[in-house]
Amino acid sequence: MPQIETEIPASHMPPSTKTAILVIGGAEDKVHGREILHTFWLRAGGSDAAIAIIPSASREPLLIGDRYQQIFEEMGAKFTKVLDIRDREQGEDPYFQEYIEQCTGVFLTGGDQLRLCGLLADTPLMERIRGRVQQGEITLAGTSAGAAIMGHHMIAGGSSGECPNRALVDMAIGLGFIPEIIVDQHFHNRNRMARLLSAISNHPERLGIGIDEDTCALFEKDGWLRVIGRGTVTIVDAREMSYTNQTEVGATEPISLHNLRVHILSHGDNYHLHLQKPVPKQ
């Protein structure tokens, strides 16, 4: 097992063009091909990667942090460290900040997205991660709860088995790494189309992104996302919506949404966030 240090030589940083943001729908393969986690490891620098695992969404942070640490070490990451943040004061810990300053990949585990935001939002640590991600210096990945927090608006909870209505989804503010999207995860697995539609009805200027389990929307810095993994990524684009009654109806009444554009993308398909354009696998 490689020794964990906070000092990482600058030469180990991957070229900034290789960084990306991986938004994972949960339950990614941790045993067999591990395609998604392997892609994260590669894009974080491969054998030169210095990875920070933040398990703070989970109520079993030691267990889950250790699991991912073992995986990335087995793949050959140079440095791995679990940042076991359990209170907001740790977001100011200089030791953690120093590691973030020099790492090449940050992985946010699953758990509860409200817990993750509550512990990390607006801390110096999170602001530094955000800055380095925006500069293209860090590859960021989040799975399940760690995916939910990617947008400015975040789905905090909700249910299924109903037509779109305001009470079907609980919204909160996310960590905003990709502010223009609203993410839903475990998407078709947990039948979440109606809850994503309910969320989008209130924020039609945002792009709804539903990600299935063991599936990843990999966001490149140039605005393209690419699908990897076993399921689909569903894009709900309401930017040309011609009508909704969302503001007029009661919380449990059905919501109308006219003229949505929907794309179901599978492995290898691409979509451009701003061109609003899907491109099939070549």
Next chain:
Amino acid sequence: MPQIETEIPASHMPPSTKTAILVIGGAEDKVHGREILHTFWLRAGGSDAAIAIIPSASREPLLIGDRYQQIFEEMGAKFTKVLDIRDREQGEDPYFQEYIEQCTGVFLTGGDQLRLCGLLADTPLMERIRGRVQQGEITLAGTSAGAAIMGHHMIAGGSSGECPNRALVDMAIGLGFIPEIIVDQHFHNRNRMARLLSAISNHPERLGIGIDEDTCALFEKDGWLRVIGRGTVTIVDAREMSYTNQTEVGATEPISLHNLRVHILSHGDNYHLHLQKPVPKQ
């Protein structure tokens, strides 16, 4: 209780412009406002209505037939009759055919859509119902299994909790009253978006119509449908689809569908089948 007869005076026929086809998502209100069933009764002629109830989809045809008969009699239908067809030979029964010849409304109950088609497809009785519906002489309603059979292609079964894939849906041939649609019922209630998408991927020239429980897509003869009831009608329009891998992938592999147009319609909303145009409630 009015006497059931097969002879109905011609003066009791409603004006043909009033007839419609009501496609009901199942579990329609039978106790309180009964909005959908009342609309069927009205469009079948109201107090002049002569209604045929076909409970053949059900394995308890007497029970379910009697239930609807009581409801339509309470509303004041002039004649009601349960056509308890349990084998295909009854589809040639002159007594049943005579009733159909003179009735103003036909109601198909829920149950198993394969059973319904197996008993009725291509029988003289069904051909006569089809002819009179096409001529605008009969208002037709079908709920649940009775709704599923409306298109040429029919969803016979399937499941949920997966991304769109060919194995998620079982297709068969329906009774084809509105050939250009593929209906799914109990739609958001049973999380059937992925199964409807799976069906549409193989028949993108057809229009997917997902109907929630206690909700009705009422098709007028001029191509407009209007939503009544408590839930939503979801339209999946793949006629401008730019790409699918449907024919290339294995039966359980994820299906890509690029550039779908989706509309969620609620009470009072309208949609034109051929203009592809939703119009909000006025």
